[in-house]
Amino acid sequence: MFETLQDQPADKIMELMGIYAADPRTDKLDLGVGVYKDASGKTPVMRAVKAAEKRLLETQASKSYVGLLGDLSFVEAMAELILGPDRPRDRLCGSQAPGGTGAIRQIFELIRRANPDATVWMSDPTWPNHPAIQKYVGLKGRSYRYFDPVTCEVDFEGMKADLAGMVPGDVLLLHGCCHNPTGANLTLDQWREITALVLDKGALPMIDIAYQGFGDGLEEDAAGLRLMLAAVPEMLVAASCSKNFGLYRDRVGAVFALSRTPAEAARTKANIANLNRLSFSFPPDHGAKVVEIILTDPELRADWMAELSAMRENMLTLRTGLTDALRRATNSDRFDFIRNHRGMFSLIGATPAQVAALRAEHGVYMIGDSRINVAGLPANASTSSPPPSPRRWPDTGPI
Template sequence: MFETLKPSPPDKIIELLEMFRADPRTEKLDLGVGVYKDANGKTPVMRAVKAAEKRLLDTQDSKSYVGILGDLEFVKLLGELALGSSVPADRIAGAQTPGGTGAIRQILELIKRSNPAATVWYSDPTWPNHPAMLAHLGIPSRTYRYFDAATGGVDFAAMMADLVAMKPGDVLLLHGCCHNPTGANLTLEQWAEVTDFVVKAGVVPFIDLAYQGFGDGLEADAAGVRHMAAAVPEMLLAVSCSKNFGLYRDRVGAAIAISETAEKSAITKANLASLSRLNFSFPPDHGAKVVALILSDPALKADWQAELESMRAGMLELRKGLANELRRATNSDRFDFVGTHRGMFSRLGLSPEQVVKLREDFGIYAVGDSRINIAGLPAQGLGKLAAAIASVES
């Protein structure tokens, strides 16, 4: 049987990580892998997570299965974090999933089950796993223009011009905040315009919300999503706790669907349960229970919010610092967009050849499209990094 298998193309980011690990140079810098890092280059366990885990260890009295939809209190609290009070609770159905990736997969399968003819439209560029999963599931897909490489911002006019070709029932995949890989986000006014389009065109929005709290703050990062949720009859939402709770390896996420009525929501909920049973039966409990404990306890939630805000502010300072150093190193303002982007990533606009030169000459590892992880920047080495970028860019 296995002799018929063909080699799978390597994941470029995993391949980059392996190259970094094999590099013998002591002065090397990993800006590729998308995990948050503190000033010491470590991915810490958040204080509130530690406290909640201790409480869980002391009080949990069973390791029996959770429900087929997972911890419904977790799903409810995470949905409120993302949606606020924008949608009546009886129109919301949700399922706990193994990470945000698991949520996206469940939602894509729900789309395929409910409307096999639907085309999913995603931004060019987007997170590489979006098109990969769409292709694997055989779901029709198309791209819309999004990023203006010349300005480092959103090419909103081009985006809206492309979306005109969407048909009723098609699905519009949007990044809720902190666009990956570009770091360029829609403004609230643009969210409103996209919402008007979605309603008039009869298309279904699908929001990938992986970085809430990493951009402009928990509330601001969800403002566009909430505006849209309040206006549309249906919406799909994949939520991840990997970044804002630091629970990468625990795989914590939720697939949430907003239906037009409570009756339709009950049917959607049953289908989410069916998909969970087919794909993994019961989701893992530990990380979701930790998040539920944090969000339901005022003291833990306040400490989590404070640490998350500190992380966000630190990344913003690194952005501004790198933008200033690049201005000095290049004697131009062409990299100022780095300071205006939000979230963990920015795309520098370097060519693949320049990215290779950064790696070979300076030991600086970035993804081939020149996406860098802002959280991986060295606070004390921004000038040196800017000089290296200027060297390969000139």
């Protein structure tokens, strides 16, 4: 049987991790892998997570199944965190999911079941797993302009022009905050314009929010999503706890669906439960229980928010430091966009040849599209000397 299988392309990030690990240079720099790192280069377990795990270890009395939708107390706590206290509860349903990827997969499966002819509109560029999963489940996909490679900011006019081609029943996939891979994000006024466009075209918005709290704050990062939630008849949300709780390997995520009526919400909920049963039956409970304990305990929640705030401020400091260092190295403001971006990532506009030169000549590792993880920068980014300006590299062309 297995002789019929075809080779599959290697995951670019996993491949880069292997190359980096094999590099013997001691001054190498990993800006590729999408995990938060502290000043020592480690991805720490957050204090509140450790405390919640200790409490869970001492009090958990059973490892029996929880339910097809997962821990509903976790789902409710996540809804409060992401969707806010003013959410239309009677038209909403939610489910735990095995990480952000699992949430995206279940939403695409739900879309296919509800409307197999739907077209999913995705930003250019977007997280590579978005189009990969869209294609795998058999949905149609289209891209819309999002990132201007010259300014390294949002191409909002191009975005609106492309999305004018949406038709009723199409799905518009948006990043809730901290756009991956670009780091360039919509303003609240731009969210308002896109909301009006969604309503005019009869499209269904789908929000992937994987970095809440990494941009400008928990409330600020959810503001665009909540604005749209209050205005549209239907919406889908995929959420991840990998980054803001540091629960990468525990696979903690959530799915939310807003329906037109309470009756439709009940049917949607039943369909999500059925899709879960056909995929993984019961989502993993440990990480979700940890999140629920943190979000419902005032002391643990305050400590989590304080540590999350420190992580966010650290990334903003690193952005400022890198921007200042590049200003000195290039004698220009060409890279000031790095300071303006939010989240872990920035797309810096380098060519594949320049990315390869950075790796070969300086031991600086990043994804081939020139996405950098600013959390991977050294703490002395503002005082250390950056690699030579790409403008001085031979045969690579200007950035």
